[in-house]
Amino acid sequence: MDTPLTAWQEYKKKLGETRPWDVLNPNVERSSEVEAERRMSVCQECPSLLKLTNQCKECGCVMSLKTKLEKATCPLGKW
Numbered sequence: 001m002d003t004p005l006t007a008w009q010e011y012k013k014k015l016g017e018t019r020p021w022d023v024l025n026p027n028v029e030r031s032s033e034v035e036a037e038r039r040m041s042v043c044q045e046c047p048s049l050l051k052l053t054n055q056c057k058e059c060g061c062v063m064s065l066k067t068k069l070e071k072a073t074c075p076l077g078k079w
Contacts, residue, residue, distance in 0.1 A: 014075040029070040039067035
């Protein structure tokens with residue numbers, strides 16, 4: 001029987017390989033502007049986006065920033 005994940009482990013799993021503070025690191029690769037816009041348009045249509053803050057209900061990230069990180073992924077697998 002698998003041990004259930006803690007809330008912190010579940011949060012980290014949904015983040016994928018990126019972390020919110022990666023947007024501040026100049027060494028973290030950025031996606032192209034076209035790709036970031038494509039990702040954000042997907043997010044804008046998603047019911048998990050809190051439009052007021054541009055935050056994802058699933059991972060808690062500010063999507064206008066996360067979509068700009070090359071290795072970032074959608075926790076729902078949409079991009």
